[in-house]
Amino acid sequence: MLTPTGVTVTRSGRIFVNFPRWGDKVDFTVAEVKNGRAVAYPNLEINRPNTSDQSKSFVSVQSVVVDPQDRLWILDTGSIEFKPTSYGRPKLIGVDLKQNRIFKTILFPQEVALPTTYLNDIRFDLRRGTGGMAFITDSSDLGPNGIIVVDLASGKSWRRLNDHPSTKAEPNFLPSVEGQPLMSKLPNQPPSYITPFPLKEY
Numbered sequence: 001m002l003t004p005t006g007v008t009v010t011r012s013g014r015i016f017v018n019f020p021r022w023g024d025k026v027d028f029t030v031a032e033v034k035n036g037r038a039v040a041y042p043n044l045e046i047n048r049p050n051t052s053d054q055s056k057s058f059v060s061v062q063s064v065v066v067d068p069q070d071r072l073w074i075l076d077t078g079s080i081e082f083k084p085t086s087y088g089r090p091k092l093i094g095v096d097l098k099q100n101r102i103f104k105t106i107l108f109p110q111e112v113a114l115p116t117t118y119l120n121d122i123r124f125d126l127r128r129g130t131g132g133m134a135f136i137t138d139s140s141d142l143g144p145n146g147i148i149v150v151d152l153a154s155g156k157s158w159r160r161l162n163d164h165p166s167t168k169a170e171p172n173f174l175p176s177v178e179g180q181p182l183m184s185k186l187p188n189q190p191p192s193y194i195t196p197f198p199l200k201e202y
Contacts, residue, residue, distance in 0.1 A: 002026065004038075006063040010097060011070050016041060021060040021080045029061040030074055042100050054078070055088035055107055067124045067132075072097055075136065077119045082142075084115040092122070092134065092150060106155045108148065116143025129153055137167070 002024060004017035015033040019026050028040035028047035040047050050057035063075040071094055078089025090113040094104035113119070120139040126132030131153030138146045144163035151157070161167045175182040 006061070006065070008064050008066045008072070010066050010072075014097065016064045016066070016072060018061040018064045018074070020062050020077065023081050026060075029058045029076075030064060042095065042102070049080075053088065055091060055105070058093075059089050062119060063121050065122055065124070066097075068126055070097060071095065071103075073122060073124070073134070075119050075122050078113070079118055082118065084142075085113065085117060086110075086115065087113075090117060090119055092136070094152075104152070104155070106150060106152075106157065108157050112148055112157045112159055114138075114140075114143055116140045117148075118142075119148070124152075126152075139169075141169070 002019045004019055006018045008016050010016075016030065017033060017038060018030050019028070019038075021029060028038075028044060030041050030047060031038035032041040033039075046056075047058050049059050058074065059076050059078045060080050061074055062077045065073050065075070067073060074093040074095065076089070076091045076093065078085040078091065087110050088107055090108050092104075092106040092108075093102055094106075095101065096103045108117075117138045118140040120137040122134055122136045124132055124134050129151055131151070134150040134152055136148040136150065138144075138148060138159075145167040146162040146164070147160045147167060149158055149160055
């Protein structure tokens with residue numbers, strides 16, 4: 001059974017989830033939960049990578065977020081199984097939920113979304129500019145990390161804090177829960193400390 005990496009809820013209670021293509025068979029990477037079932041959203045066709053033009057389909061979505069205006073934003077890593085990307089694959093897609101229609105697709109220039117970039121999470125500040133700003137983490141473990149800033153009105157984007165220590169995973173980080181180190185236990189094996197892993201897998 002697939003586990004979503006993102007879930008978001010609209011004001012009216014609609015629930016959206018996403019399943020990145022990390023290796024398991026994924027029939028659709030974005031879904032709406034209806035009657036307890038995940039249904040491809042907005043349709044099954046767009047959830048199938050378009051081999052001739054991947055800017056027109058969902059490749060591998062890491063995050064879905066409903067913004068303060070009750071619009072759904074879909075963050076597509078453009079990376080299947082964490083492999084390098086190319087122009088047209090990493091993107092940010094805005095969906096009008098009243099009409100279930102894509103109203104904006106923002107593609108990132110190659111100097112913004114690098115071949116090694118892994119788009120992880122997104123936050124919005126709609127008070128900035130004429131249409132608001134988005135802030136996206138690049139949590140790659142293959143290249144420089146950073147923050148990608150997007151002007152939602154114009155679609156322009158740029159990198160900030162590129163390869164800065166504040167955007168990198170903390171070396172030898174060991175998570176703890178209620179003051180106790182987080183442990184993992186395999187079947188028929190004693191508990192052991194988990195191995196630190198890249199931020200994108202949190």
